[in-house]
Amino acid sequence: MQQASNKWSFHSLLYYRNATVMDDTIAYITQSGGENKGQVGYFRPNDLIGFENQVDFTPFTSVNFIAGLVWEEERLSSGFSKSYSGSPDQDPPTPEKPDMMTNHKVSGYFQTQLKIISYTELTVGFRHDDSSYFGKVDTPRFGLVFNRNLLTAKLLWMYAYRAPKPWDFTDGLGNSDLKPEKMRSFETTIGYTFFKRLRSEICFYQNLMDDHLVKEEIGEDWRWINGGTANTDGLEVIMEYVKDPVKMYFNYTYNASRLEEGGALPEIAYNNANVGISYAFRPDTKLDIRGNYLGERKNVMSGTVTGKDTIPDAFIINSTLTFLNCKNFDVYLMIKNLTDEKYYHSSNRPVEKYRQPQRSILLRAEFRF
Structure with a gap:
């Protein structure tokens, strides 16, 4: 980081990530499948190197600008390399190294925060991603926050995406025309602190996803395609009480997700909740x-x-x-x-x-x- 003045600063970051699924990974065990029964070994090499430059400029106490440029290069296999042991009690051999592909992504982003009136802050942001394997995607975001005394209110809107992984393009029969899943998200939150100890918050949100990935069955084969829309209407309630040496909290989430073609989204529960208590016998x-x-x-x-x-x-x-x-x-x-x-x-x-x-x-x- 280089601090040029009390009004602006410059940050540079070089990073490396290795997310390889090692060649001794046991994915699952099957009792049937002929030559493919027994322990199934997986191997998927993956590493990424990236570089980010960011400029932060605050000309006035009520105005802040952030702009950045990101470059990434990722080496990733086009799919999982597999091996089979032939017996549930026997370790599989080391899978062969799969075919590799190299992807590049260049991203630019900009965000500004403005205190437009007393106790109210406006945030506007925009990001542009240009990838060698999923193309160009723009993702804007908007936020309005009011904070005064014990009351906080938020109004948020954002646009996001999830790019298909390389193996989504090649899985099964393959589909080279996959597009990123795109999501528009709207959220409004109201929070209030009672007696300076009991904090409460209620949040309503709605997500609308376009082009979500769907597995299309074709006889005994399959491929991934872009489906229609998937909607989520949600509610979250948070309660937190703090009085030393005790802290208690409770939160509940209702998440109603549904597909355009009918039915609920798999793997997402309608109801989730957390409750907890913390007691400090001493400061340590x-x-x-x-x-x-x-x-x-x-x-x-x-x-x-x-x-x-x-x-x-x-x-x-x-x-x-x-x-x-x-x-x-x-x-x-x-x-x-x-x-x-x-x-x-x-x-x-x-x-x-x-x-x-x-x-x-x-x-x-x-x-x-």
Whole structure:
């Protein structure tokens, strides 16, 4: 970072990311499939290097401008390389290295924040992405925030996208004409703090997605295509109470998602909730207990045993006991899934659903130099 004055600054960032699925990964185990039964090994090399320059300019206390330029080069396989062991009890051989492709993306963005009247701030932003494999996409955003005393109100609108991955173009029969999924999002939020201890917030949001990816079955083959629209109407309620040494919170989300062709979006529950309490015995010793409710949600495929296409709901309890600055150590004793709940996560892979971890006890220590 280079600070030129108290009005403007310049930032540069060089970064590298490696997200390779290693060649000793076991994707799933199958009891049938002829030569393809047993343990299935996956290998997908992937790394990315990028460079970003950003300028921040504040000519007045009520005005701020940000502009930036990003360049990225990504090396990624066109799909997963697979290998099969032939037996559920035998490790698969190392998969061969898959065909690789190199993609480039150049992005430019601009954002301005203006305090238009007392207690009110306007944000307007725009981003342009130019990719070698999914083309050009523009994503604007808009925000209006009012904040006075104990009241906060927000009005947000944004446009976003998700580009198809290289293997989406080649999966099954392949489809080279895929377009990015595009989403328009609208959100309005009102928050108020009662008695300076109890904070409440309610948020209404609506998402409209165009060209969402759909798996098209063609006989025994398939390919990915761009479908119609997918709509989401949502509500989120947040309550938080803080009075030392106790902190309590609760939030609930209602998420009604539906496809244009009918039916709910898979893997998204209508109802989710979280509740928790934190107690500080001393400034350096704290106990957190959190409960997470995962609502029933539609699975991508029907179960061969149950015949149902839903994942049942579950309530999971996690806890953490924290000791800070204990002879330069921060120590965390964590118990996940305290009640040893049996629950699952949905799947869009050959496995119908994934059993989630049972009760786990973890100890983590961090040393401060």
